[in-house]
Amino acid sequence: MNETMLRMAGIRKTFPGVVALDGVDLTVGQGEVMGILGENGAGKSTLMNILYGLYTMDAGTIEMQGKKVHIRNSADAIGLGLGMVHQAFTLVPNLTVMENIILGSEPSRAGVVDRGRARAQVLALVKQVGLDIDLDTMAEDLPTGFKQRVEILKALHRGAKVLILDEPTAVLTPIEAEELFKSVRRLTQGGSTVIFITHKLKEVMAITNRITIMRRGKVVTTLDTKDANFDVLANAMVGRQVQRKFNFGPYKPGELLLQVEGLRAASKHKTEALDGLSFSVNAGEIVGVAGVEGNGQTELVECIMGLMKPTGGAIRLGTKLINKLPTSEVLKLSVGHVPEDRALNGLILDFSVAENVVLGATESTDFSRRGVMAPRKIRDFARKIVKLFNVSAAGIDVKARNLSGGNQQKIIVGRELAGQPHLLIAHQPTRGLDVASTEYIQSLLVDSRNAGRGVLLVSADFDEILDLSDRILVLYEGKIIGELNRGAGIGELGRLLGGIAAK
């Protein structure tokens, strides 16, 4: 390890009912990429939020370059050269990229923002770190990967020497992730230090110099990346063997569940998002939709779920045309839906866990009678999901907001699978989940398929698609440009995804 940049020692933090951090030590060397691994709820984000001044610790010390520092708020942290990019972005949508970058650290002359100087500064920065971006686009019009670039540039513009990236790749496509790695490398060459949180072991192996593994608020071990491999890491993380082997029964596609024909839809920006899409999903199969995000995945799922009206074509569940059905009616046809953005679409963050597990199901006789809810049944059901899915939470009465990202996702998947829907639309079902939970949820999808139910799996994670799908549809610019069968390799998929259709 190089000279020590940052040392956190004996960090302790409790929330009502949970010990989130229990004496954590973390040492990061100057110019290195430190990976932090750990199952959902291990305390990774909490530790970083303390470092960045968003939470105050109950006990512990923080030193930077050998000097003890007191970080009371994020202004202190920024002053010390810390920068953080959160799991959820914080850009102002109707400002340009440039304005977002300089927001809060505008170069000014006599109290007026000096736009010329700002631009020169930002351009120099962009060039230096190789994060290419158009400075005059509105933040809201940027694809996800670019929003993240803006967040990183913003932190750097404020003088960050230590950059904290909390699950940066969860929202990125593999290609975008590759770009991010390039810039991270370039940053560390320039002397910056990066703390990198992720659940993807491959990424940890690819980008970090050292790895700290956390479990239940404690550090399990810290090791050099060159001494690590998949099994060592997975074991240390979850305390047991993780095998990514699924029991696929024989492939016997049954009745037709979902049929999409010539589907067209317009995106928010009024451009063509779906351009005459056709495919079907049968009982007993997992159909994967692979593709770089922003090629129509969101619109496709929203059209099926009745959240968006198609401009043409037909969607049938069985033989029933559902183009114009409201969401509530679609759900009644035994369709489950894991939405892509859990915080935005999947959970009501200010509802408790117990309230969230019955979202959309309150009318069921399991949970209510004549319009009056049955709290005991609801609570039993919530406890069941928490137990079955190994959700780490201080109870079923805590607000969803206070769960770690991965545990929020488990609540959603649990809720959707509990009803054993004939057809499950799973959009990024394992995003943000740790290895063990990922494996568990993926095995549930496989179980559904083996039990003769159908799954439409929409994912930007190539491995997930390749491992699980019986058939793979490759989506590009609103069209299906190719179909692969089980056993296809990543090379084939990659070629198709590049937009080079295998004709």
Added chain:
Amino acid sequence: MLTGVLKSAVPSLVALALGLLVASAVMLAFGEDPVGIFSALFRGALTTQFGQSSVLNYMYSYILLALAFLLPGKAGIWNIGGQGQAILGGVAAALLVEFVALPPVVWPLAAIVVAILTGAAWAAICGLLEAYRNASAIVTTIMTNFIAANLATFILYYVLIPKAHVPSFYNEVDFPAGATLLTLPYFTTSIMIIVAVLVAVGTAFFLSRTTLGYKIRATGLGSRPAESKGINPRTTKVIAMIIGGGIAGLAGAGAVMSVGHGCGTVACYQDGFASGWFGGFGFAGIAVALVAVNDPLASIFSAVFFSILAAGMPFAYQNIYIVWAMQGIIIIFMAAPELSRMILTQRGKRKWT
């Protein structure tokens, strides 16, 4: 639930203390005697029969109008229109009584039902405008309050008073005894206070325990996740507005069909509509709800306090303006925290990508 209510009372009590303090300072600055004014106010409201009756009369309107604000608020829609919904509810009740004679018990009940339906229908307009035309209810409910007040005045002077045929200097029109609500023993007030408390308890149950209440809260806290699970936020908002409007309509019916307002021991309705009685009830109701941090049960307690302030006013008449100023200061201190929280969360909900 009770400890929750008690906990939610703490900030209000702090605010109340601060409000009283600042108000006292203002009074001192104007050479008034705060201790004298406050003790006259509280003594009058709490120890005289007139004062106590008056407290109860204010209280039921305050409770109901607080509910009319907070229930739609749970669905994320701002009903500033309790005022207008109550006025039109009252007018509708009066019209029914004036034009349709019914047997005793049925008569007041029918009038109340008509009032509730009228308040609900009036509120539905603004609900629909927000849900389907993107016209913020904050704005439309305030505008429709003016329409309601003028409509009520017109109906009063051109329909109700001529029909009642008792032109007098004050235009007093007594309410038929057969349609007047039951009077409580000892106090000069009707059973509306009991009704209001029951409605508050019912609202608490409705919001926390029924599926519709759940959908209303879900819509208010996260309309996107609610929508993606099949809860239609637009319909839910409209329904919440309709229920809120119905409760306001009930308050209006109470005001015209009860003894104790303006005409002493008989019920009468004239000055009610022409701004007098209803004057600031709708807005006071909003303040009551805010102090109660939008909790239906806590609204009962916060209404007690506001009613005492209002009912004690005539007893502290040395300087009526200083009393008004004091009320305003206290309301600002007590309602501001919740109001700012609500505004902030509304803004927070906008998409910050």
